[in-house]
Amino acid sequence: MAQYSRIEVASVMKEQGMVPLFFHSDVELGKKLLKACYDGGGRLLEFTSRGDFAFEVFGELNKYATKELPGMIMGVGSVTDAAAASLYMQLGANFIVTPVLREDIAVVCNRRKVLWSPGCGSLTEIARAEELGCEIVKLFPGGTYGPGFVKGIKGPQPWTSIMPTGGVSPTEDNLKGWFDAGVTCVGMGSNLISKEVIANKDYAGLEKTVRETLDLIKRLRK
Numbered sequence: 122m123a124q125y126s127r128i129e130v131a132s133v134m135k136e137q138g139m140v141p142l143f144f145h146s147d148v149e150l151g152k153k154l155l156k157a158c159y160d161g162g163g164r165l166l167e168f169t170s171r172g173d174f175a176f177e178v179f180g181e182l183n184k185y186a187t188k189e190l191p192g193m194i195m196g197v198g199s200v201t202d203a204a205a206a207s208l209y210m211q212l213g214a215n216f217i218v219t220p221v222l223r224e225d226i227a228v229v230c231n232r233r234k235v236l237w238s239p240g241c242g243s244l245t246e247i248a249r250a251e252e253l254g255c256e257i258v259k260l261f262p263g264g265t266y267g268p269g270f271v272k273g274i275k276g277p278q279p280w281t282s283i284m285p286t287g288g289v290s291p292t293e294d295n296l297k298g299w300f301d302a303g304v305t306c307v308g309m310g311s312n313l314i315s316k317e318v319i320a321n322k323d324y325a326g327l328e329k330t331v332r333e334t335l336d337l338i339k340r341l342r343k
């Protein structure tokens with residue numbers, strides 16, 4: 122079961138300002154990516170459920186993180202149904218991210234007091250997610266909506282915590298736009314843990330980018 126309460130998870134998401142995410146079916150490679158993010162200062166990561174053996178791979182990565190990376194919070198994204206959410210929680214997922222708002226997933230996560238973040242694309246969906254107890258909503262695909270959409274939502278709903286995901290990149294221009302608009306954190310996959318990083322096994326490069334991006338986010342928030 123989850124090792125961190127949803128309050129702890131939400132607070133690390135907010136503090137870190139970024140949720141790195143990836144999928145790979147190779148456990149050993151996944152451990153190296155995880156370690157690079159951790160050594161770069163990351164303390165929370167989303168493994169996306171996007172391919173063969175995702176359950177097994179997550180189970181192994183979570184065991185590794187629990188044993189070798191103290192304080193690392195592991196969650197699962199791209200979860201599309203309540204059965205999968207339940208299984209991932211059984212494997213120790215500390216949070217669940219979904220591409221769409223599904224009330225059955227909200228129910229199973231709430232029952233176990235596990236933070237869930239649904240992909241939303243309208244103010245009506247966001248409001249419904251909050252009624253169901255969502256703390257941080259994922260704006261998906263974030264790049265399609267843009268920072269202007271976030272600014273618009275923060276007008277009538279200043280309490281809403283938003284995590285744009287999809288098309289976010291670790292550049293100053295891109296992140297400044299999002300944080301100036303008032304996001305709580307951003308989700309970052311292919312522009313951070315890129316195909317090139319994986320193909321070249323550039324773990325040192327990933328560690329450096331994670332460190333620099335976390336520093337950049339701190340600076341942008343001042």
Ligand SMILES: O=C[C@H](O)COP(=O)(O)O
Nearest residue numbers: 286287288289309310311
């Ligand atoms: O839900 C995850 C997103 O599809 C990741 O998008 P990204 O690779 O553009 O960061």
